[in-house]
Amino acid sequence: MRLIGLAVFLALSLTLAPLAANAQEAGKPPRIGWLTSSVVHTDNVEAFREGMRALGYPDITLEVRAAAGQMDRLPALAAELVGHNVQVIVTDGGPAAVAAKQTTATIPIVIGATASDLVQLRLVASLARPGGNVTGFTISTGPELNGKRLELLREALPSLNRVAILWNPRNEAARGALDAIDTAAKRLGLHVGVVEGRDAQGIDRAFGSVARSRASAILTVADAFLWSQRAHIVSAAARHRLPGIYPEVEFAETGGLMAYGPNVSDNFRRAAGYVDKILKGASPSDLPVQQPTKFELIINLKTAKALGLTIPQTLLLRADQLIE
Numbered sequence: 001m002r003l004i005g006l007a008v009f010l011a012l013s014l015t016l017a018p019l020a021a022n023a024q025e026a027g028k029p030p031r032i033g034w035l036t037s038s039v040v041h042t043d044n045v046e047a048f049r050e051g052m053r054a055l056g057y058p059d060i061t062l063e064v065r066a067a068a069g070q071m072d073r074l075p076a077l078a079a080e081l082v083g084h085n086v087q088v089i090v091t092d093g094g095p096a097a098v099a100a101k102q103t104t105a106t107i108p109i110v111i112g113a114t115a116s117d118l119v120q121l122r123l124v125a126s127l128a129r130p131g132g133n134v135t136g137f138t139i140s141t142g143p144e145l146n147g148k149r150l151e152l153l154r155e156a157l158p159s160l161n162r163v164a165i166l167w168n169p170r171n172e173a174a175r176g177a178l179d180a181i182d183t184a185a186k187r188l189g190l191h192v193g194v195v196e197g198r199d200a201q202g203i204d205r206a207f208g209s210v211a212r213s214r215a216s217a218i219l220t221v222a223d224a225f226l227w228s229q230r231a232h233i234v235s236a237a238a239r240h241r242l243p244g245i246y247p248e249v250e251f252a253e254t255g256g257l258m259a260y261g262p263n264v265s266d267n268f269r270r271a272a273g274y275v276d277k278i279l280k281g282a283s284p285s286d287l288p289v290q291q292p293t294k295f296e297l298i299i300n301l302k303t304a305k306a307l308g309l310t311i312p313q314t315l316l317l318r319a320d321q322l323i324e
Helices: 002-026 042-054 071-083 094-103 145-156 172-188 200-213 224-228 230-239 249-254 264-279 301-306 313-318
Strands: 031-036 061-066 088-092 109-113 134-136 162-167 191-196 217-220 244-246 258-261 296-300 321-323
Touching (some): 031 071, 042 061, 088 094, 094 134, 094 224, 145 244, 224 230, 301 321
Parallel strands (some): 109 134, 162 191, 217 244
């Protein structure tokens, strides 16, 4: 009888020991990796921290790595995060997600923002059932969204006939947007010319090319590095008196004429919810990739006035925000 009692006691001890260890680990701040192909976007980081605090994590250890537009640095930065034994990696931008996935097949990866096609990049099996260690949130419903932006630009500028398309060639995942833009441009009877902005100097050269091409407006393709350069881009557009439409609201808040897209910071706030689920035992393979359901149209009337433009009333009435 004593032997049976001892056996039960030992079995319970062995069962409870891991639980106690897990409880002790649970008392520590979670160690989260943050990987971006751009510079660190403070608003996104703070939105993520806010989301974590709201879910009961007053403190987290955030290991941040930023490639500052140098895509070839991403694999080494991702490896650093893996070496720091992070529990989850949060990524900002498609190239960062690709680098993280290529570095680890076991650490969960939560994408905070990307306009890339995750299935085409083989990061997930499908949006509904990712099937691996990657899930998260996109800022696009597909490359055709750029066609919608082109339509809005044409509506704002009825006499528009030539548009410059600014993209970052270091972000190969963004290439699909160019085909969609070209298709939409043909449908709208517009001529488009593509210019490259792979670094700050490249952005300046791009605007010089735009001026020589006699394009009368500009559209920027979503990219984490270009987002970080929004003040530079908007300033260059103002110098060349070029109206533009941009993929994130922050461009318009910085002085761009128009923006049509989701709230990126809100994506990272929601990403905290997925990180919380994963820390509590959920598998990223079972968490569906979420696409935005609301897009905001922002029009900067101060910029319109500076450019001598009158935005049609029909478009103003559809705007979610007018900056005056």
